[in-house]
Amino acid sequence: MQTKVTKTALRLSLVTLSAAFILGCVPNAAVNSSNESVGIYGYKGAAQAFLDDSGAPSVNPDDLHELLVAGKALHDAGMWEQSREVLDTAGQQLMWKEDTIDTPSEAVKFIGTTLTNDTLAGYNGKIYEGLMLDYYQAINNLMLGDESSARVSFNRLEERQGNAEIQLQSYTRSLNDADIEVDDQQDREIVEQTVADADVNFAQGLANLPENQMAAQIRSPSGDLVNALFRQTSSASADRSSDRTKRAIKAVQAKAPDATARRFAGALEQSFANLKADHVFVLYEDGSGPSIEEFRVDLPLALVSDDLLYAGVALPEFRRGYVNNPSLTLTQGSLAADTVPVTDMNRIASLEFSAAYDKKVAKEVTSAIIKTVAQVAANKAIDQEVDNPLAGLLMKVAVAGTQAALTRADTRHWVNLPNQIQMASFKKSGTEAIKIFDAVGNPIVTVPALPGHQLIYVRQQTRGGDVKVYAQRLPANDRAVEYVTNWAPAE
Amino acid sequence: MIKYRSIALLALFALAGCTSNPAVVSTNPLSGSATGNKNAYESFSITSTDIGYAANEAVQQFLEAPESMKPGGGRYVIAVDQIINDTLNNFETRRLTAQIKRKLRQSNRFRFTNAIGADQTKAIIDERELQDSKLFDQSTVAQDGTLAAPEIYLTGAIVVDATRSGDGKKQQLNYAFMLEVVDKVRGYVLFDSYIEIDKTGSNKNFAW
Numbered sequence: 001m002q003t004k005v006t007k008t009a010l011r012l013s014l015v016t017l018s019a020a021f022i023l024g025c026v027p028n029a030a031v032n033s034s035n036e037s038v039g040i041y042g043y044k045g046a047a048q049a050f051l052d053d054s055g056a057p058s059v060n061p062d063d064l065h066e067l068l069v070a071g072k073a074l075h076d077a078g079m080w081e082q083s084r085e086v087l088d089t090a091g092q093q094l095m096w097k098e099d100t101i102d103t104p105s106e107a108v109k110f111i112g113t114t115l116t117n118d119t120l121a122g123y124n125g126k127i128y129e130g131l132m133l134d135y136y137q138a139i140n141n142l143m144l145g146d147e148s149s150a151r152v153s154f155n156r157l158e159e160r161q162g163n164a165e166i167q168l169q170s171y172t173r174s175l176n177d178a179d180i181e182v183d184d185q186q187d188r189e190i191v192e193q194t195v196a197d198a199d200v201n202f203a204q205g206l207a208n209l210p211e212n213q214m215a216a217q218i219r220s221p222s223g224d225l226v227n228a229l230f231r232q233t234s235s236a237s238a239d240r241s242s243d244r245t246k247r248a249i250k251a252v253q254a255k256a257p258d259a260t261a262r263r264f265a266g267a268l269e270q271s272f273a274n275l276k277a278d279h280v281f282v283l284y285e286d287g288s289g290p291s292i293e294e295f296r297v298d299l300p301l302a303l304v305s306d307d308l309l310y311a312g313v314a315l316p317e318f319r320r321g322y323v324n325n326p327s328l329t330l331t332q333g334s335l336a337a338d339t340v341p342v343t344d345m346n347r348i349a350s351l352e353f354s355a356a357y358d359k360k361v362a363k364e365v366t367s368a369i370i371k372t373v374a375q376v377a378a379n380k381a382i383d384q385e386v387d388n389p390l391a392g393l394l395m396k397v398a399v400a401g402t403q404a405a406l407t408r409a410d411t412r413h414w415v416n417l418p419n420q421i422q423m424a425s426f427k428k429s430g431t432e433a434i435k436i437f438d439a440v441g442n443p444i445v446t447v448p449a450l451p452g453h454q455l456i457y458v459r460q461q462t463r464g465g466d467v468k469v470y471a472q473r474l475p476a477n478d479r480a481v482e483y484v485t486n487w488a489p490a491e
Numbered sequence: 492m493i494k495y496r497s498i499a500l501l502a503l504f505a506l507a508g509c510t511s512n513p514a515v516v517s518t519n520p521l522s523g524s525a526t527g528n529k530n531a532y533e534s535f536s537i538t539s540t541d542i543g544y545a546a547n548e549a550v551q552q553f554l555e556a557p558e559s560m561k562p563g564g565g566r567y568v569i570a571v572d573q574i575i576n577d578t579l580n581n582f583e584t585r586r587l588t589a590q591i592k593r594k595l596r597q598s599n600r601f602r603f604t605n606a607i608g609a610d611q612t613k614a615i616i617d618e619r620e621l622q623d624s625k626l627f628d629q630s631t632v633a634q635d636g637t638l639a640a641p642e643i644y645l646t647g648a649i650v651v652d653a654t655r656s657g658d659g660k661k662q663q664l665n666y667a668f669m670l671e672v673v674d675k676v677r678g679y680v681l682f683d684s685y686i687e688i689d690k691t692g693s694n695k696n697f698a699w
Binding site: 130170 | 573575576577578579580581647648651653655659662694695696697699
């Protein structure tokens, strides 16, 4: 779809949109500070921001961004039911499958935010966020001992994983087809020349992307591997004989970007052949995931017009997450095993970012043209109609301030995802307890060896920070048990 | 190319709800799309019409098969084993088995036991704990060795595969209701049924 914007309409709409900006863009503090809250109050403390006094979820059901962050915060805190409820609501807003701009509502949203900024539009979600949503729903159900619901969640995850690559390609194609331009050739040339003269490094936003990106890498290997694990340890023989296990393992072996993940898939498949012996499976979420920051370039005003107080461009910049423990070590008697990274959230999250980036730059330049032209026109009108020079200047400052405020990059993202998901598996050696150590050998927790197969689920965002450890017997028919660590929240 | 002045018109369309998925077409012969009933509800999920159709078909096929007649006469004692929902939607499989149980029982060839299996009635086992209680008249308490073990089991799965058309505009969900009746001594499958329902619709949204 091509999008052309007329100058008159833009000018008329600026005032209205300014009002919308003031009314509509209230950042949610609990969402933005979720990671910091974990550092201070721990996972349970951070999750309190999304609960009411009775302990029920208290989240805006229309705000997908808040729902995702709240759902994960509750998940991390082991509040599986509440997390499931919140992510269910989020899931209803992440149903889109073909990501193209071909419906009227999508066109309105896209054009509307060209005039202002993306943060004014409701959060639409990302393809990979749909994957992760169903992944966490599956684990919520597994931790609750609800095999039947876990099976449905894993099926949805499998469907999303299979569709994600196609969806990403479709999204990229759709963006490439979108043509954002301004009618007035002179207006466009003025600001484009200004941008060129300002020597803006538009590529800064892409500086931290992982290398060798391919659409197939949007698939989450840990999603496939945990799905396979669920099938093989399920209480239903139909699960164990289903070819879904083979499909999931093969998907990792064929599509995972890292050799470590591909090797682990092979090792896990081998352990499935020997499930008469009890096994321990470990799923570890490490560190804090990638983020999006804003970088902003204020353009040299004199190049545009003497009668101008602000012109600028705001763009998103991809920032990698940080590793906390490159691996955990687990011991049981003389036996030792290390976790290995299977999912790199940086790679998964960066794919849509890089696909959309060029179009975001084009959109921001268009946006700068629109707003700057409107500002020049408004200032001329002030000069003609306001006699008092001071009052005129104040009005011009207000107009410039509006433009500066409207120049914002959309930095919303699912802030509390991990940087990496790591896994390990080993055959149990008797009934001795299982000890878990961090990357520098500090003990984290001791988990009793439960009868049968056992999944140990660990989450740590920062070294020395709160760490959550849950153990679930497989097949999962009862609620998982939480093991308390030595970490204590700040007084 | 869309001019800015057309935004209001587009917004009106959006508000009017013209972005919703078009109708889903089902191969279930009882569905609205097959019967021409435009007011009938249809979705990608399994509907009550689908459950009724699958239960009827399975029972009818089984009753027509000679394996449903117990050799030497009498009625089979049958229990429901696990029937799993391996689809994209949460769905209570007991809604299917309850209909199958009722129809099979009405044929007078089967007795269903709830002493064991997926439909186990917990009170049957709890009852045995009253055997030494002085509170109860022991002649009214179920005694040991009185429960009838099943001779055959009903088991199965409801599975789905999702496919998309070559142009990516349509998706199809292929449901299969796979039910088996298994002899407990030999493990032989006495009977099996495979009932398919395909649902086709827009590929715009995920089908759950």
